[in-house]
Amino acid sequence: MSITEDLNPELEGEFAAPFANPPGGPIPDGGDVTGSGSAARLIVRTFFDNKLGILGISILVLLLLFSFAGPLFYHSDTIVATYNINLPPGPGHPFGTDPSGRDVLGRLMIGGQDSLIIGIISALVSTIIGALWGAISGFFGGVVDTVLMRIVDILLAIPTIFILLYLETIYHPTVLLLIITISVVSWLTAARLVRGETLSLRTREYVRAVRIMGGGRLRTILRHIIPNTIGVIVVQATFSVANAILLLATLGFLGFGLAPPAADWGSMLSGGVSYIYDGYWWLIYPAGVLIVLAVLAFNFIGDAVRDALEVRLQRR
Amino acid sequence: MVGYTIRRIIQSIVVVLGVLVIMFILQSLLPDPARAIVGVHASPAVVHAFIVQNDLNKPFYVQFWHYLYQIIGQRSLGNSYKLNESVGSIISRDAPKSLLLVGVALLISIVVAVPIGIFQAVRRNKASDQVVTGVSFILYAMPTFFLGELLILFLSEYIHLFPAEAPQGSTVGQILAQPLGLVLPIATLALVNFAGYSRFMRSSAIESLAQDFIRTARAKGLSERAVLFKHMLRNSLIPIVTLIGLTLPAVLTAGLITEVLFNFPGIGSDYITALTSQDYPTALGITLIVAIATVLGNLLADIAYAALDPRVRY
Numbered sequence: 001m002s003i004t005e006d007l008n009p010e011l012e013g014e015f016a017a018p019f020a021n022p023p024g025g026p027i028p029d030g031g032d033v034t035g036s037g038s039a040a041r042l043i044v045r046t047f048f049d050n051k052l053g054i055l056g057i058s059i060l061v062l063l064l065l066f067s068f069a070g071p072l073f074y075h076s077d078t079i080v081a082t083y084n085i086n087l088p089p090g091p092g093h094p095f096g097t098d099p100s101g102r103d104v105l106g107r108l109m110i111g112g113q114d115s116l117i118i119g120i121i122s123a124l125v126s127t128i129i130g131a132l133w134g135a136i137s138g139f140f141g142g143v144v145d146t147v148l149m150r151i152v153d154i155l156l157a158i159p160t161i162f163i164l165l166y167l168e169t170i171y172h173p174t175v176l177l178l179i180i181t182i183s184v185v186s187w188l189t190a191a192r193l194v195r196g197e198t199l200s201l202r203t204r205e206y207v208r209a210v211r212i213m214g215g216g217r218l219r220t221i222l223r224h225i226i227p228n229t230i231g232v233i234v235v236q237a238t239f240s241v242a243n244a245i246l247l248l249a250t251l252g253f254l255g256f257g258l259a260p261p262a263a264d265w266g267s268m269l270s271g272g273v274s275y276i277y278d279g280y281w282w283l284i285y286p287a288g289v290l291i292v293l294a295v296l297a298f299n300f301i302g303d304a305v306r307d308a309l310e311v312r313l314q315r316r
Numbered sequence: 317m318v319g320y321t322i323r324r325i326i327q328s329i330v331v332v333l334g335v336l337v338i339m340f341i342l343q344s345l346l347p348d349p350a351r352a353i354v355g356v357h358a359s360p361a362v363v364h365a366f367i368v369q370n371d372l373n374k375p376f377y378v379q380f381w382h383y384l385y386q387i388i389g390q391r392s393l394g395n396s397y398k399l400n401e402s403v404g405s406i407i408s409r410d411a412p413k414s415l416l417l418v419g420v421a422l423l424i425s426i427v428v429a430v431p432i433g434i435f436q437a438v439r440r441n442k443a444s445d446q447v448v449t450g451v452s453f454i455l456y457a458m459p460t461f462f463l464g465e466l467l468i469l470f471l472s473e474y475i476h477l478f479p480a481e482a483p484q485g486s487t488v489g490q491i492l493a494q495p496l497g498l499v500l501p502i503a504t505l506a507l508v509n510f511a512g513y514s515r516f517m518r519s520s521a522i523e524s525l526a527q528d529f530i531r532t533a534r535a536k537g538l539s540e541r542a543v544l545f546k547h548m549l550r551n552s553l554i555p556i557v558t559l560i561g562l563t564l565p566a567v568l569t570a571g572l573i574t575e576v577l578f579n580f581p582g583i584g585s586d587y588i589t590a591l592t593s594q595d596y597p598t599a600l601g602i603t604l605i606v607a608i609a610t611v612l613g614n615l616l617a618d619i620a621y622a623a624l625d626p627r628v629r630y
Contacts, residue, residue: 150330150334157332161569163342166346250459284465293457299456
């Protein structure tokens, strides 16, 4: 819409200093300037005003391109072991080779695929579980709430890695298993946050109206409560991806990552760490930097989304 | 306040019991440890004897009941399958060392993070604030073991300042006798915690700075130093107490990884050894102790919160 675009400079001024007018101070003539675009538009625009948010998105796009499009252009054998072990970076192997003689750059790409897929999908799954759990708990209240939230308390009392290692010991780690186990331990925060939101939402008029009109409980939760907590859910999901990638890396370090020839960045990094005193730096820094970049990207995006949503709430 | 404390204590007991149930369920899914414990060359009779001796042929609820009876009736966590000692003695030997590592690191990270967070809040969005924010962001994004490895590489391998391995010994005294070896493990853990706490402290301090009591303190002519360190510091410390309680599981997880990385003789290393050698009683005992520590930490944090903040009434 052209009107909002014309108003853009003024709007930006307001975003930059939402409290520019001291409380009780003079109200600007002509009333408040409110965006006439939709809420979603406002959020998207505020998001892209955030430099760190843009940086996060850019890093993420680069990492996705590197992992998924990279192997289309850079061909290497990432599976078969050769005698060219631990070669330093040089012609043919821009990032050297690993202790099994495989090309490190190629393995970083396929490792990136697994790390990002596991991180993103387990974050989605855990956030969905958490959101449903929290919404049900908060909506029903009473005994249901007490029981569901005590279960969350119990699981929160066991440090994540303890449960995770138990689960990993049972089965041989695969991409699917890692997604399941990381989801199982990661939904707790989302459950708590969504429950908090639901507690305030369930007393609102529109929720009561749905119930009076004969809307079922399930329908109320799925169609009316959860969509209204979407802000919290999106922010939480973004941070969950960062946490899942870190958890995956930690599992790799403790020897519970994907087994070769499959690869994830965490296992590659911890594999390189065994050769730390041999000076094989190319086995350590690239994988480490990629993990840090991925986690940073998702944290930046999460912060930016949260800020963008807060702007919307302030202007309501 | 007393009523609240009692209610929280009962709640905590329920949570600990729940932890036990969940760990038992998980454990019943684990592969039968008998063969792995008695060895590949043991006769079937020996394997069978092991199974019977350890209730492994009994249903889940019987095992659970026996375990509970063992804890309450005999005040014992059972015996390790692998080591010729009780789980209780392993924990009482190694837990104090873990407590030393995690406690000192936690203390250092708070003592550093609080003033730095306040400093950042005061110089908000200036270059110095952005540098510190950048550093803590990167530290926050690093897997604990990677950070530890980098410290080993730079401070032990390239410049021979500190040893790369943690001190060895069975008592806290023996560990403390080799302070140089403690530097890198404690630094790793402290940096990991610092990353989280300083970010939190910064936003908490920014919020405090906007409060009326700060304006009042300034209005009555107090020096900036008095405003910051008398009025704001105390008020910003309250959320930190809760934060420590809430982050305790994460801190303990980081502690476990640090122990494994530096070969520190604490319960974190014991746990990994127990799990990989299918020594389930030891793994279960350590999980239970860690869960109790977490619940206790949260309980203390909640009570301290109520005691510190006169506005909090239950």
